Amino acid sequence: MAARILVVEDDPGVGAALQRALAAEGHEVELVVDGPAGLSAAAARQPDVVVLDVMLPGLDGIAVCRRLRERSGMPILMLTALGAPGERVRGLDSGADDYLVKPFAFPELLARIRALLRRGRPDQVLRLKAADLEMDLISRRVTRGSRPIELTSREFDLLEYLLRHHQQLVSREMLARDVWKEPSRATPLDNVIDVHIAHLRKKVDQDAPTKLIHTVRGVGFVLRDGEP
Numbered sequence: 001m002a003a004r005i006l007v008v009e010d011d012p013g014v015g016a017a018l019q020r021a022l023a024a025e026g027h028e029v030e031l032v033v034d035g036p037a038g039l040s041a042a043a044a045r046q047p048d049v050v051v052l053d054v055m056l057p058g059l060d061g062i063a064v065c066r067r068l069r070e071r072s073g074m075p076i077l078m079l080t081a082l083g084a085p086g087e088r089v090r091g092l093d094s095g096a097d098d099y100l101v102k103p104f105a106f107p108e109l110l111a112r113i114r115a116l117l118r119r120g121r122p123d124q125v126l127r128l129k130a131a132d133l134e135m136d137l138i139s140r141r142v143t144r145g146s147r148p149i150e151l152t153s154r155e156f157d158l159l160e161y162l163l164r165h166h167q168q169l170v171s172r173e174m175l176a177r178d179v180w181k182e183p184s185r186a187t188p189l190d191n192v193i194d195v196h197i198a199h200l201r202k203k204v205d206q207d208a209p210t211k212l213i214h215t216v217r218g219v220g221f222v223l224r225d226g227e228p
Helices: 012-024 035-045 061-071 085-093 106-118 153-164 172-178 187-205
Strands: 004-008 028-032 049-053 076-080 098-101 127-130 133-136 141-144 147-149 213-216 220-223
Touching: 004 012, 004 035, 012 028, 012 049, 012 106, 028 035, 035 049, 035 061, 049 061, 049 106, 061 076, 061 085, 076 106, 098 106, 127 153, 133 153, 153 172, 153 187, 153 220, 172 187, 172 220, 187 213
Parallel strands: 004 028, 004 049, 049 076, 076 098
Antiparallel strands: 127 133, 133 141, 141 147, 213 220
């Protein structure tokens, strides 16, 4: 699947290698070398995927990612030499869809980009809805009826995932992999997921006659319009 890909990378060797590898796959690639240029190129070109380094001159990748996410749902793959869990969390919480630590293997990078492309461009769907719950993906606003719902970044991503799987069972394994970006499920992460679900349920379903977020005991969760 050929795509328009924006690479924001200030290391000349890495940037050139990325450009060659992606062009060899048939993609149209634009390379820029600092944060402000990345924002400008993304606004002008509307790429299908942004490959974004964290350590950038002018404006770092975390700030660029946040600003891009305020404007659009275009997929963002972040690259960094910082592999500590706290750095990965910062990147993902800023709005990145995926995260890859340098040095990386190009086949893995290409596979991750293919996965992002298979999901389709999220900005083509601007709103998600279930019953009277609505989510605006561009403004990142959520309402239930006329009531605005204030969510953390993680809660927003979790609710978006549940809405995209409306009426479908979502397991803790799926949430660990796709929302928390952890390849394997673990008991401590299960506890974190359950706490976030509890907070989200309280915000979404408080004082509402119809409950939307349901637990399927021993399996996972489902967002559906009321009781079965």
